[in-house]
Amino acid sequence: MAYLGTPGATKEVINKYSFAFQKKFGQNFLIDSNVLENIVEAAGITKDDFVLEIGPGIGTMTQYLCESARQVLAVEIDKMLIPILEDTLSEYDNVEVINQDVLKVDIKSLVEEKNNGRPIKVVANLPYYITTPIIMGLFESKVPIESITIMVQKEVADRMQTGPGSKDYGALSLAVQYYAEAKVMLNVSATCFMPRPNVDSAVIKLTRHQESPVEVKDESLMFRIIKASFNQRRKTLVNGLKNSSELDFSKEEITEAIKSIGKEENIRGEKLTLEEFAKLSNALGK
Numbered sequence: 680m681a682y683l684g685t686p687g688a689t690k691e692v693i694n695k696y697s698f699a700f701q702k703k704f705g706q707n708f709l710i711d712s713n714v715l716e717n718i719v720e721a722a723g724i725t726k727d728d729f730v731l732e733i734g735p736g737i738g739t740m741t742q743y744l745c746e747s748a749r750q751v752l753a754v755e756i757d758k759m760l761i762p763i764l765e766d767t768l769s770e771y772d773n774v775e776v777i778n779q780d781v782l783k784v785d786i787k788s789l790v791e792e793k794n795n796g797r798p799i800k801v802v803a804n805l806p807y808y809i810t811t812p813i814i815m816g817l818f819e820s821k822v823p824i825e826s827i828t829i830m831v832q833k834e835v836a837d838r839m840q841t842g843p844g845s846k847d848y849g850a851l852s853l854a855v856q857y858y859a860e861a862k863v864m865l866n867v868s869a870t871c872f873m874p875r876p877n878v879d880s881a882v883i884k885l886t887r888h889q890e891s892p893v894e895v896k897d898e899s900l901m902f903r904i905i906k907a908s909f910n911q912r913r914k915t916l917v918n919g920l921k922n923s924s925e926l927d928f929s930k931e932e933i934t935e936a937i938k939s940i941g942k943e944e945n946i947r948g949e950k951l952t953l954e955e956f957a958k959l960s961n962a963l964g965k
Contacts, residue, residue: 681742683767684712689873692737696763700874704757705806708736709830711871715743718882721864722802722828724748729794733781733803733813736760738767744802745771752793754781782812786822798825798887807832811851814885818858827885828864836863836881843950849909854902856953857892859885893957901960908948908956916948928963936962 682688689710692698700706709715718740724730724747735741735753737760744751751774755764764776775793777784790799801824805813810831817824831839838847840861855861867880895901907923908916920926920933928936934944940958942951951959 680770681712681715681746683737683739683742684709684715686710686873689737689739692763692767698737698759698763701757701759704734705808706736706757707804707806707872707874707876709739709804709871710873711867714865714867714871715740717865718802718828718830719743719747721882721884722800722826724800724802729790729797729799731786731790731799731801733801734805735764735776736804738764740802740804741768741774742771745774748800749773750793751775752777752789754779754784756780782809782816786817787820790823796823798823800825801827802829803827804830807835810835814851815854818854824887826887827859828882829885830867830880830882833866833879833881836883839883839885843952848949849912850902850905853905853953853956855885859887861885893954894961895957896961897964900964901956904960904963905948905956908951912947912949914947915945916942916951917944919948932963 689708724744726749728748729750730744730748732741732744732751732753735755741751741753753774753776755761755776755778758778761776761778768774790796801817814827817827838849838851839855840863841847841852862884864882864884867882869876869879903925904920907926908919911919911922916937917930917933920928921930936959937944937946939962940955
């Protein structure tokens, strides 16, 4: 029975092990059972599912996942939490904890080994600084994923699902749109965490596209173009691409490609949709 998820139970575990929160790991533990239940429901976890949890902390969410999933693999970077997890998860025989940095783990091989390469569901409560590298790492490494349900800062969730013209629109928005359908499932107040963070959070679900939403010949080139166009937001798209060390196109080639997709040469990257970036990439790739 999942018993963590209340302030009292969390304090008891922390005091028992004299645990000190590590700011460098962005540790904020959920202390609201309703939010935990809603996250598991939003992720659509069933007894058929193999779940990868990133950053289990003291095992609060892990307990709820173990109750609902067939198997849970939890990756925790902080070695001080491992004995705590051995304690809080001792009742469950369908969980394995790995003490590693998730960015250095070969998730694809693990999924192949432990779930016969079948699609998994990812659930995580991620600190701001590592959100983008983890999401992009999972998508780009071609891990078979059905969905990623993550708790992030509310502004990051907004950034993931916004469109052209918004101040939040950027490389992350486009990358998420390319790989998945993004939907904010619930907003979570800062009061639901221990210690209390400075900002509110949101749970966003990224459901992997079955087929790519755009036709692009060179995925890597498209993302280099996207990155370059937002590196210097105030510059025109032509200058942003021309000044990038990752691209090797002349101003004339860039201008011609922009015109070929029906855009003015003084347009900024933040005005282009994912489809237009794909077309621009295809034009420049020629």
